[in-house]
Each structure stands twice: as C-alpha cells, then as structure tokens.
Amino acid sequence: MQEILSRAPGAPAPASDGSWDICGLPTDARIRYNPYSYDPVAGSTVARGGWGVLCEGDHAYGTEAKKSIHPPGWPQVRNSAGDLVWAKNHPYARCHAVGSQLGGSGDLKENLFTCPQAATNNSWMKRVENQKRIKIEESGNAALYFSTPIYLNQSDAKPSAVIMQVYMMNRATAMITPFCSVVIPSRLGRPGDVQNGNKAVTDYVQAKCKA
Template identity: 35%
Template sequence: MIRVGICRCAWGKTFPGNGDGGGSVRYGDLDPLGRTTGIEATITEDMIGTGTAPKRSIYPPGFEGGWKGGPGHARGHLLGKQLGGRGDDPRNLVTIYQNGPNSPVMRDFENIIRSAVESGEIVTYKSTPIYSGNNPVPIGITMEAAGTGGFSLNVSI
C-alpha cells in the first residue's frame, strides 16, 4: 500500500451517539482547502441505522455530480449512514466514486462493522481520507476498526 499525503485531523466537537448507549462521534475539522480530514467514533448498537442520507445541497470539494453521463461521484460518508453517520454535516462527506469504491467496497466494509456491533461489540472506528497534494478528491480512504470482543479491520480503499 502506498500512502500519499495522509491528512492530519484537527478534531472538532464531539457529538454523542444518537441514543443513550454510550456511542460518540468526533468529526475532524475541514482543512484550509475545505476537505474533510476524518472521523473517530465509538459505535454502539443504539447508533445502528440512525444515520442520515447525504444532503443534496452539500458539495464536497471536487464533487461534480453523479447524474447519468456525469463523472459518477457520490457524497460518501466517512462514518456510514448504517453506522449512525450524519449526511447533513460536511465534515462527514467526501467526494468518492459511487460505483466500486462507495458501493460495494466501502459499504461492504461498513456492513462488516455493523455486524460486529449487532453481535454485541462496541467498536472504535476511524476513517481518514488520503489526499495527493491539493487534489480535492481523496485517492483513498483508510478505515480502521477495533471491537471489544476481538473484532478488527484495517483497510485502505
């Protein structure tokens, strides 16, 4: 794996999970180019399925649309919707190609994390976009997760 321009996160406000099961999310601040820098979360079962779809009025840097004949971009969640990720916060949305990277690849890894949480694990999760220089669109996203029952995931897509 080649890592290029890993972004350092300047962590913003911590948000409680959507329920009262102890989960939380920290969204990194946007960098000077307006790009997302990453998220850290403690994912608990009460957060599962509580996320929101990406808000259509949010245009992450480099987003040129996903319409037919367009570049095939998506507003990708760093903390997936199925894991409680917000679609109304620009710090959680990054430009990603829909076919392939977003779905099925990132979605499938998020579903593996969801399964670990639904089986009783509390999962610490970190998702970090990888940028090349000033490119507004990440060349990859690193997903790291560790559960209280031994679950572990570390991939870059």
C-alpha cells in the first residue's frame, strides 16, 4: 500500500533516511469511494461504501451531505399526475460511508447511502466515528478504514447494516495492526428499540476497540 500511495499525485518525497509519511498526501488521494453497482439481492444499483487512510486533522476537510443527492433507495412517491417524485416526509437520511468527521465528502454521491435517521445517522453512529477520530489524533498515527454497506433484504436498495473496520497504521512504514470491527444495524424500528440497540453496539465498540 505504501508503494501504491507513494505514486499518487501530490505524494511527498521520502525523507533522507528513506522514511515516508503517508499523511503527507492530500485527503482526496488517501480516501476512496467505491462506485455504485448492481446488487442481485437488492435487485438494483446500490451504494458500495468507501475506504481510506485517515490522518490527524482530516475532519477539517469533511463536508455535510448535499441535499440534491438522492442515494439508491431514497423514497419516492407519485404526485397527482402519477409521476414518481422524491418524497419529502420520511424517516430517512443521507449517511456517509466515510463520515464527515473522518474527512469524508458529502459532495460525492458514491460516499452516500440511504439510512434510517434514528437507527443509523444518529448520535450513536457519530459516537462510533468520533471514537476513531479521537484514537487517530491521540496516537499521532494513521488508520486504515473500511466502511461496507451490506444488503440482505430482497428488492431493497437501502443497506441492512454497515460493517466498519479499522486498523491502526504506522505513518512511516504503513504497517497495520487491528483496532476494531463493528456492524452498525441500519433498520427502522420503534425509537426505544433502535436507541437501545445502537447503544449496545456502541458499548461493544468501546469494549473491543481499545488499544
């Protein structure tokens, strides 16, 4: 990975001792978003998440989701003329695969997927992402991060869950060590069930993802 990223546009030159700081790359060279593609279970085009090398200070480059972007699975209704239009009143949000507080873009559709506001795009989800950001800033190292939506429901382009995997990375050598892996459910339900379920997930992350 170090060899691949060292050839990216804007890559810094190696130091005199041959070491190379991966965080010298701009965020758009370190964070990648997978293109939308067809999923046989969902029966349609779906979001595929993103991955990247995350560094201290990346949160300054993250952006909120553009409201003009409608990810796969975004609700539609028929108007009085019978035409399909984007729904206005619904419980869904535009979730980032790579969170804005991790440097993820809300301007690129590939980084956005449709998720329930209460179940996924809420304070519990942000707490998980903030834990990763704090770990990066406290350690002074980087993190290799993967965010992968999974689809289990027939004919539904909204993810059933999102798998988030993090490996701490030495900035100079690109050597990695596992940090944590967590599955965030992405489903509708009663507010109490959703909140308690996500709190359990967050508690699991805090217990299992400490270095």
